[in-house]
Each structure stands twice: as C-alpha cells, then as structure tokens.
Amino acid sequence: MTARDFGPPTRTSTTLDLDAPGRTVGHIGLVHSTTPGIEYGVIPVPVVIINGSPGPTVLLTAGTHGDEYEGQILLQNLARTLTPSEVSGRIVIMPALNMPAVLDGSRISPLDGGNLNRAYPGDPDGTPTYALADYLTRYVLPHCTFAADLHSGGKASEYVPCGFMTRMPHGRDSAAQAAAMVAMGLPYTLVYDECTENRAMDTACDQAGVVMVSTELSGGGTINLHTLRAARDGLNRLLHHWGVLREADAPPTAGTKFIDVNDSRSSVMAPGPGLFEPAVGLGDRVGAGDVVGWLHAVDDPDMGSRPVRVEMGGTVVTRRVPPLVVRGNYLMSIGQELDPSTL
Numbered sequence: 001m002t003a004r005d006f007g008p009p010t011r012t013s014t015t016l017d018l019d020a021p022g023r024t025v026g027h028i029g030l031v032h033s034t035t036p037g038i039e040y041g042v043i044p045v046p047v048v049i050i051n052g053s054p055g056p057t058v059l060l061t062a063g064t065h066g067d068e069y070e071g072q073i074l075l076q077n078l079a080r081t082l083t084p085s086e087v088s089g090r091i092v093i094m095p096a097l098n099m100p101a102v103l104d105g106s107r108i109s110p111l112d113g114g115n116l117n118r119a120y121p122g123d124p125d126g127t128p129t130y131a132l133a134d135y136l137t138r139y140v141l142p143h144c145t146f147a148a149d150l151h152s153g154g155k156a157s158e159y160v161p162c163g164f165m166t167r168m169p170h171g172r173d174s175a176a177q178a179a180a181m182v183a184m185g186l187p188y189t190l191v192y193d194e195c196t197e198n199r200a201m202d203t204a205c206d207q208a209g210v211v212m213v214s215t216e217l218s219g220g221g222t223i224n225l226h227t228l229r230a231a232r233d234g235l236n237r238l239l240h241h242w243g244v245l246r247e248a249d250a251p252p253t254a255g256t257k258f259i260d261v262n263d264s265r266s267s268v269m270a271p272g273p274g275l276f277e278p279a280v281g282l283g284d285r286v287g288a289g290d291v292v293g294w295l296h297a298v299d300d301p302d303m304g305s306r307p308v309r310v311e312m313g314g315t316v317v318t319r320r321v322p323p324l325v326v327r328g329n330y331l332m333s334i335g336q337e338l339d340p341s342t343l
C-alpha cells in the first residue's frame with residue numbers, strides 16, 4: 001500500500017511506500033510548472049524509511065528552514081547508517097524537508113516565498129511549500145506516533161543548544177513532550193505556548209495525535225561542532241526513549257533546564273537604529289533592568305552609545321546574529337526557569 005492510497009489526490013508526485021519492508025529510499029515530488037530554466041519540473045524531497053520489527057512510527061525531519069544545518073547533517077548521517085535490525089517499529093527520515101529552501105541555503109523557499117513552518121495544514125492546490133505541508137498532514141502524520149523536527153537558529157539568530165516543545169492549550173501531550181526532552185537531555189528545553197502561531201508542524205502533529213518535539217541547535221547559518229555532537233547523542237537517547245531504537249550508545253545526559261519563553265517581555269527589541277554591541281552572551285543570567293548591550297549610531301561618532309535594558313530577569317536563550325539593526329528588530333530573548341513537574 002502506498003502513501004497515496006490513503007485519501008484524495010495530492011499535487012505532489014510520489015513513489016513513497018511507508019510499509020515497504022527494510023530500508024527504502026523514496027521521495028515526495030514537488031510538482032512545479034515554472035521551475036527556473038524548465039517549463040515543468042518535479043523537485044524530489046528525499047524520504048528514507050526504515051522498517052524494523054513491530055513498534056511505533058517516528059518521523060524525523062530537518063530542513064524545514066533551509067539555513068539551519070545541524071539537524072540536516074544529523075539526519076543525513078542517520079539515514080545512511082541506520083539498519084532495520086536496530087529499529088523496533090518504523091523511522092521515517094526527511095533530512096531536507098523544504099528542499100528548495102535547503103538548496104538555496106535560505107529560511108524560505110525561493111520558489112514561492114513559503115515558510116514551511118507557517119504553511120500547515122497546507123493546501124493541495126497551493127504552491128510547492130503548501131502542497132508539501134498538505135502531503136505531510138494528510139499522508140504522513142496520520143501514520144506517526146512521535147515526531148521530531150530539528151531546527152537551528154538560521155542565519156539570523158543563534159540559540160543556546162536546546163530542545164523545544166510547544167505546549168498546546170489542552171495540554172494533552174505536555175508530559176510526554178517533557179519526558180522526551182528529559183531523555184534527549186540537551187542543556188536547555190524551551191517551552192513555548194501555542195497562542196499566537198498555529199500554522200507550524202506542532203499544531204498539525206497535535207491534530208493528528210502525534211507527540212512532537214523539536215530543537216533549536218545553535219545556528220548563525222553555520223555548524224556548531226559542540227552542539228552537533230550533543231544533538232547526535234540527544235537524538236540517540238530520544239529514539240531509544242520512544243522505543244523505536246533498540247539500543248542507545250550515547251552517554252547519560254547531565255539533564256536539561258526547562259525555560260519558559262512566553263512572557264511578552266522575553267523578547268528584547270531594538271529601541272532605535274544602530275550597531276548593537278552585546279554586553280551579555282547566550283546562557284548568561286540577567287536581572288530586571290540590567291544593561292544587555294549598547295546601540296551605536298553609525299553615522300554620528302559624537303552621539304553617545306544608547307544602553308539597552310531588559311524588563312525581566314532570566315537566562316539569555318537566543319541572540320540576533322547580524323549586528324546592524326533598525327528600531328523594532330529583535331536583539332535577544334530572555335527566558336525564565338520552569339518547573340517541569342508543572343508541564
């Protein structure tokens with residue numbers, strides 16, 4: 001039975017067979033009739049399926065945003081090396097999910113400007129990004145038990161190495177998500193409430209009954225080697241925790257610190273234009289009213305630097321990468337420690 005047999009037509013072109021025994025490599029083809037240089041084309045999004053003995057189905061994705069690299073590398077390595085004998089259940093690996101964005105090294109797809117993590121539940125008659133989201137929503141997620149979507153900061157921002165979980169209003173899966181984050185054991189876990197954004201994969205997974213977590217693995221548009229290694233071990237522990245990987249070879253974790261990032265004062269915005277000089281770094285603790293950096297007027301050396309203060313104390317969990325800012329640009333985020341037993 002192929003994935004397409006489960007429902008009405010999709011504009012994607014695919015040979016995907018989720019039930020094929022052993023290890024198979026398939027693709028979801030994004031049909032695009034105005035691909036530059038050709039009048040009609042199919043952009044193949046690779047899917048590696050590893051079917052082992054009976055057990056849960058886990059979806060692993062990276063490249064939702066094309067300029068976030070650690071997850072893409074982790075899943076490329078896993079897709080190449082994992083064998084069916086190591087798997088109890090099924091692992092579906094998509095290391096380059098929004099392929100046009102991955103090929104472009106950009107957050108969004110150059111074909112349609114689509115941000116895949118703002119495109120769910122998708123649209124079968126939409127542009128490639130929306131058609132892909134629709135395919136995942138209707139043909140892949142209904143078969144999954146668990147999912148992990150691996151993000152990093154991208155070119156524009158950098159995170160402390162962290163797991164990331166979205167708490168839904170009904171809170172049905174929060175404890176299972178938190179347990180997964182503890183098993184993954186990255187230094188931090190950011191907890192976000194689904195209050196302003198319901199177009200991400202998190203909501204699509206929730207509606208399909210899939211327990212989903214994600215990550216923010218450093219970023220800055222490059223590869224952080226320390227984070228890459230920590231995330232490799234974390235993914236190994238996570239898959240074992242979910243019961244889909246028979247053996248875990250990663251060392252025990254030192255634990256994760258849960259951080260709430262929902263307070264409106266979490267985001268520190270530039271109060272004006274200039275060159276931002278940070279006074280604090282990722283993982284630093286700050287107090288309410290502290291100076292976290294200065295803005296320098298680039299065109300007026302006589303003008304004094306302008307201090308930027310935080311309204312709320314906590315831990316610096318993200319930072320902007322490009323130093324040149326205009327008023328309203330985000331500079332950093334401050335999170336507050338959260339007792340995971342409340343999740």
Ligand SMILES: [Zn+2]
Pocket residue numbers: 064065068151152154
């Ligand atoms: Zn991302």
